[in-house]
Amino acid sequence: MAKAERRNTGSDPFNYSRWDDGKEVFNMEACCPGCDTHPDEYYKNWPQKIDDEEVELNHLLQSLTASEELGLFIETRGHCLYDADRIPEAQIMYAHAYRLMPAQVRLAHMDVALRAQHRKLKQEVNAE
Numbered sequence: 001m002a003k004a005e006r007r008n009t010g011s012d013p014f015n016y017s018r019w020d021d022g023k024e025v026f027n028m029e030a031c032c033p034g035c036d037t038h039p040d041e042y043y044k045n046w047p048q049k050i051d052d053e054e055v056e057l058n059h060l061l062q063s064l065t066a067s068e069e070l071g072l073f074i075e076t077r078g079h080c081l082y083d084a085d086r087i088p089e090a091q092i093m094y095a096h097a098y099r100l101m102p103a104q105v106r107l108a109h110m111d112v113a114l115r116a117q118h119r120k121l122k123q124e125v126n127a128e
Contacts, residue, residue, distance in 0.1 A: 015072070016043075020063040058103040071100030078109065087117040 016029040027043070029036040040061045044050055055061055064072065078093030091113045098106040 018063050025063070058105045059101065064101075068101045071097045074100065075106065075109065078113075082113055082116070087113050087120065091117065 016027055016031075018025065018027050026037050027040070029038065038046075043061060044055070050060065059068075074093050075097035078090045078097060081087070081093060082090035091110060094106060094110045094113055098110065
């Protein structure tokens with residue numbers, strides 16, 4: 001069965017697919033012409049270097065469960081809402097994503113959204 005895999009690179013998420021049938025595991029990246037199949041070690045150094053602690057804290061380089069895949073989808077929805085300046089809705093999506101995929105990086109997304117909402121409210125108050 002094919003499983004999604006999440007690799008976060010700071011504020012720019014990087015996703016690729018992983019084949020994991022319990023017998024063999026390999027990564028599939030289709031963002032370039034054709035399909036690349038890099039080993040996990042490759043993603044520890046590209047697109048930026050990550051250490052074992054970050055891999056552990058953010059559950060990187062692991063096949064995702066069905067609920068984690070849903071969490072990834074919900075988190076992506078949060079990014080879309082944030083980019084559309086619908087910050088309170090983005091905060092809700094990030095909270096649901098964290099519930100399904102607890103990891104340090106999801107807390108960072110919530111923090112960014114909270115700070116943005118705070119700045120926005122502050123501007124509205126100052127404009128009055």
